[in-house]
Amino acid sequence: MKLTAPVPGGPCWTELSTSDVPAAKAFYGALFGWRSETDPREEAGGYTTAHLGDARVAALSPVYQPGQPPAWTVSFAVRDTDGAVEKVKAAGGSLLVGPMDVFEEGRFAVVADPSGAVFSLWQGRAFAGADLFNDPGALGWAELVTRESEPALAFYPAVFGWTVTASDTYPQWGIEGADFGGLLTMDDKFPPDVPPHWLPYFAVADVDAAAATALGAGGELLMPPTTIPQGPRIAVVRDPQGAVFGVHRSGYKE
DSSP states (O other), rough: OOOOOOTTTTTEEEEESSSSSHHHHHHHHHOOEEEEEEOOGGGGGTTTTOOOOTEEEEEEEEOSTTOOOOEEEEEEEEEOOOOOOOOHHHTOEEEEEEEEEEEETTTEEEEEOTTOOOOEEEESSSSOOOOOOTTSEEEEEEEESSSSSHHHHHHHHHHHHOEEEEOSOOOOEEEEEEEEEEEEEEEEEEEOOOOOOOEEEEESOOOHHHHHHHTTTTTTEEEEEEETTTTEEEEEEOTTOEEEEEEEEETTOO
16 A cells, blocks of 8 residues: 555555454454454443554444444544545445444545445544554554445545556555555356455565464454565455455555
8 A cells, every 4th residue: 555644535544343242352362463452431432442552543343233243344534524425325336334423533435336335424523544554463454345346436536536556457546646546357166146345455574484373363364474476465354253354465556
């Protein structure tokens, strides 16, 4: 990820909705060294912020509805959440939650692209987004996993103004050419019940060591450590509650 701070249109935050926040705190603490603090206000609903040192890097929260599967959600920074929602709808997406204010921190909405991949819009006020990117334990890449690549390549630039580094196999998303993510088209190797989704990748110093730590802490490897041709070394992990995320080698320049 070439972006090093939240900028309009870029990924600014990632949040885990989980069925067991204490267990998630233990798992990700062991894996990434996160120190997690839960907001004590009742109206915050158990929202927990993960830190590396003093830097805020991600969040953990209880699932919002009974039966909701645990999952990671990627948030993208916008100047105007309400205006961005209208762009999403005009481009064929849908509004799922909001828009609504979060204390004095900012204004957000949860939306989906035309294929159903869910993401969030964040208009920062007191809180702009993560304090750290690309360092070990911090967000390092954001990947859209979908079966419908052509609609996605039209939708996201229409909503966010993203640039696209063209590729027959793995187009990359960018802000004025600063690539921060990519588009993976699902093939028959993916089970048919896997929905389109955004997959956050966290940077690590050693992918193999991180994969071993994840396994030892109760996770499952969906993709074992693999070196991508002309790309980084990566792995994809399912945490003990079922949420999926990736890790890649810190310092690799996409």
